[in-house]
Amino acid sequence: MTEEVVITDQDDLIINVGPQHPSTHGVLHLVITLNGETVKKVEPHLGYIHRSIEKMCESLTYRQFIYTTSRMDYLSSHINNHCCAMCVEKGLQVEVPPRAQVIRVLMDELTRLASHQLWWGALAMDVGALTPFFLAFREREMINDIMEETCGTRLTMNYMVPGGVMADIHPNFQRRVHEFLAHFKRKIDEYDELITDNIIFQNRTKGIGFISKEDAISYGMSGPSARGSGVQCDIRKLYPYEVYDKLQFKEIIESGGDCFARYMVRMKEMKQSMSIVEQLIDNIPEGDFQAKTKNVLKLPKGEFYSRVETARGELGVYIISEGGTTPYRIKFRSPGYSNLSALDHMTRGQKIGDMVAIMGTLDLVIPDIDR
Amino acid sequence: MSFVKNYIGEVWGAVKSLATGMKLTGQYALRHKKEKITQQYPDNKDTLKLPERFRGEVVLIHDENNEHACTGCTACELACPNGSIKIITKFDLTPEGKKKKAVDTFVYHLDLCTMCNLCIEACPTDAIKMAQTFEHSVTDRNKLIKVLNKPGSKIREGVEEKKSQ
Ligand code: SF4
Ligand code: SF4
Numbered sequence: 363m364t365e366e367v368v369i370t371d372q373d374d375l376i377i378n379v380g381p382q383h384p385s386t387h388g389v390l391h392l393v394i395t396l397n398g399e400t401v402k403k404v405e406p407h408l409g410y411i412h413r414s415i416e417k418m419c420e421s422l423t424y425r426q427f428i429y430t431t432s433r434m435d436y437l438s439s440h441i442n443n444h445c446c447a448m449c450v451e452k453g454l455q456v457e458v459p460p461r462a463q464v465i466r467v468l469m470d471e472l473t474r475l476a477s478h479q480l481w482w483g484a485l486a487m488d489v490g491a492l493t494p495f496f497l498a499f500r501e502r503e504m505i506n507d508i509m510e511e512t513c514g515t516r517l518t519m520n521y522m523v524p525g526g527v528m529a530d531i532h533p534n535f536q537r538r539v540h541e542f543l544a545h546f547k548r549k550i551d552e553y554d555e556l557i558t559d560n561i562i563f564q565n566r567t568k569g570i571g572f573i574s575k576e577d578a579i580s581y582g583m584s585g586p587s588a589r590g591s592g593v594q595c596d597i598r599k600l601y602p603y604e605v606y607d608k609l610q611f612k613e614i615i616e617s618g619g620d621c622f623a624r625y626m627v628r629m630k631e632m633k634q635s636m637s638i639v640e641q642l643i644d645n646i647p648e649g650d651f652q653a654k655t656k657n658v659l660k661l662p663k664g665e666f667y668s669r670v671e672t673a674r675g676e677l678g679v680y681i682i683s684e685g686g687t688t689p690y691r692i693k694f695r696s697p698g699y700s701n702l703s704a705l706d707h708m709t710r711g712q713k714i715g716d717m718v719a720i721m722g723t724l725d726l727v728i729p730d731i732d733r
Numbered sequence: 734m735s736f737v738k739n740y741i742g743e744v745w746g747a748v749k750s751l752a753t754g755m756k757l758t759g760q761y762a763l764r765h766k767k768e769k770i771t772q773q774y775p776d777n778k779d780t781l782k783l784p785e786r787f788r789g790e791v792v793l794i795h796d797e798n799n800e801h802a803c804t805g806c807t808a809c810e811l812a813c814p815n816g817s818i819k820i821i822t823k824f825d826l827t828p829e830g831k832k833k834k835a836v837d838t839f840v841y842h843l844d845l846c847t848m849c850n851l852c853i854e855a856c857p858t859d860a861i862k863m864a865q866t867f868e869h870s871v872t873d874r875n876k877l878i879k880v881l882n883k884p885g886s887k888i889r890e891g892v893e894e895k896k897s898q
Contacts, residue, residue: 426814429849493758500770514786514863520849528850529786556754561747657855 374402381410386721387484388728390702399713404706408732415733419692424450424524424659427692431679432518434696435730437477438672440469443522448603449668449679450524453661461649462526463604468642469509469521470670471635472539475546476505477673478632485625485722486557489566494556501549504542508535524659526652539643543636550632558629567621571708571720574619581707582700585675586631587724590624592617597671611638621716624723660687674698674725698730783865788848791818791841792864793881800889801882802860805836812855817845835888843869844877858892 375396381389389410395403415434419427428446432439444466451458458466483498506516512532513521521528557563573583578591588595596613598606614630616623661683669678675697682691701724708724709717774781783789795801805822823837853861861881871877 422814425812425851429814429847429851503770510787511784512786514784514788514850515848518847520851523854528854532784532786552757555757559750560754561750 373397381407386728387726390726390728390731392705394714394717396714399715401709401712401714401717404709404717406702406705411729411732413729413733416692416694420689423687424453424661424689427689428523429518429520431694432520433729434694434733435672435674435677435698435727436517437480437727438473438674439517439519440466440473440521441670441672442677443520444470445668445670445672445677445679447522447524448670449666449681450659450661452668453664453666453681453683454524454655454659456525456653456655458526458604459650459653460605460647462651462653464642464646465527465531465651466522467604467606467609468539468639468646469513469519469527471638472505472508474635474673475632475639476502478628478635479505481628481673481722481725482553482557485719485725486563488718488722489563491557491560491563494553497549497552497556501542501546504538504545508538508542511535511538523652525655526650528652530651531646536643536646539639543640543643546636550629550636553629558625564622566716566719567625567723568618570621570712570716571723572620573704573708575617577707578619578704581704583675583704584700585671585673585697585725586614586627587624587675587701587704589613589615590627590723591619595676597669597676601669603668603670605642609638609641621719621723628725658687660685661689669695672697674727674730675701694733696730696733698726698728702726702731783867785865786863787865787867788850788863789866790843790848790864790869791846791852791861791881793839793861793883794859795883795886796889798889799883799886801886802858802889802892803836803839803856803882804858804860804888804892805834806857808855808857809852809861812851814849814851815845815847817842817847818852836882839881841879841881842877843879844874860892 377394377396379392379394380386381391386392391407391410393405393407394401413433415430418430422430428443431442431446434442479498479502483495486494509519510516512529512535513519573581573591575592578588578593583591583593584595592615594600594613594615597603599613611634614627614634616627618626661681663685664683666681666683667678669676676695677697678695680693680695681689684690705721705724708720712720772781793801793803805820807820807822810818810820819840819842820836821838821840822834824832825835827833848863850863853863869877
């Protein structure tokens with residue numbers, strides 16, 4: 363028999379944070395039960411930005427549905443598109459040319475860098491430092507410019523198509539990536555000086571929002587948030603796709619389980635991403651950037667699943683096909699949703715001011731949670 | 734004694750870490766080269782150049798004779814995920830007296846377009862492309878429904894409708 367635990371009582375204060383609260387970075391609505399300043403319970407209410415993407419995809423063809431996934435986790439739109447394209451390729455059994463594979467991985471890692479930069483700036487702003495936000499955007503702008511040149515857009519790319527990538531890289535691509543790497547290598551030390559070593563930041567994050575390895579697994583957390591608790595869950599290592607198995611990089615795992623550990627995972631991951639980009643940027647093989655595919659794509663009857671590591675964790679795309687030109691059913695397993703479910707566990711007994719830091723280190727993107 | 738020692742050590746570490754951060758901020762304030770890292774829009778309107786692949790809006794390419802390469806095959810209309818393109822076709826009479834399909838009105842809904850580039854990819858004759866314009870704000874959204882083929886324009890000589898494979 364399960365034991366009923368009563369955690370709230372009559373004198374508790376119930377407040378709403380959001381759906382329009384600056385620290386939730388989107389339309390997330392949290393109903394918080396407070397005893398004084400201590401959080402007793404957090405209840406996320408979703409649905410404010412539900413666009414029914416999964417249902418919409420059922421009426422779109424296998425070429426068309428990919429663009430909608432840029433609007434899920436808009437900070438890793440390349441990686442979302444990548445996962446969808448991979449799933450369709452699995453069904454079609456097409457081989458992606460080596461050049462396209464390398465370009466895809468390059469774009470993924472640049473996206474990861476840009477996403478982590480934005481997260482770093484936003485987290486610093488959440489805990490009360492404004493300057494880092496501007497510094498982060500300065501570097502992120504360089505990546506955005508690179509993307510703009512090659513893909514044509516800055517945020518919602520739709521660059522990965524079934525069979526490869528939409529267009530070849532821009533002639534300036536390699537030069538600009540080199541420039542960015544040289545610039546960011548110097549600047550990432552500034553990030554450390556400003557925030558990582560800062561005593562105020564450390565006091566606000568160390569020991570805050572603890573979640574153990576077992577709990578992280580049972581909540582289904584993934585990505586840097588889970589790796590901060592010592593869970594080995596990097597899809598790039600566990601189920602390597604494209605050229606990841608040929609690359610030298612470390613899976614960053616911290617054992618702390620608190621906000622600072624999750625912070626450190628992302629900071630170190632940025633350096634790993636930079637090293638991946640460095641390994642590939644001068645070694646882009648010659649050849650086609652897109653495999654030959656039919657004009658109208660038809661997946662055979664069956665079920666297909668692909669998974670990638672986005673900047674936030676594991677994204678899964680599950681397609682059921684009835685053999686037609688549109689999917690019968692699509693399901694996205696988004697990392698943000700599972701990570702959010704652990705928020706209640708992490709914030710219990712913490713102060714309400716710390717909740718902002720905890721949410722910041724979970725790196726929630728609301729449209730990803732609420733598809 | 735060790736408590737006091739730890740305490741002083743901690744305070745010293747804290748002051749040092751803050752000083753490091755302040756030093757960096759100070760450096761930026763004093764020795765920074767005063768370069769502007771933000772776009773000075775709209776002051777730089779004349780010099781602002783967007784990359785050639787930038788997706789601003791879909792346009793139909795017309796040459797100097799007011800001719801385009803659109804055969805009215807509606808491949809772009811079918812490729813568009815959200816129905817931003819509507820091709821209204823007509824039948825032209827060729828000199829031999831045969832009927833030939835041609836585009837009558839190329840309606841483009843800029844208000845629906847998501848700049849996904851799928852229509853451009855789908856066009857077999859490369860008749861459309863992405864333009865770099867981005868100042869699309871208007872006060873009436875009906876103004877965003879555009880007709881892309883210019884009045885009096887016709888299909889360029891020699892462009893044939895390709896059958897999609
Ligand atoms: S860019 Fe995409 S949304 Fe816009 S008209 Fe072309 S296919 Fe449709
Ligand atoms: S696909 Fe090209 S040729 Fe066909 S209707 Fe569209 S613009 Fe015209």
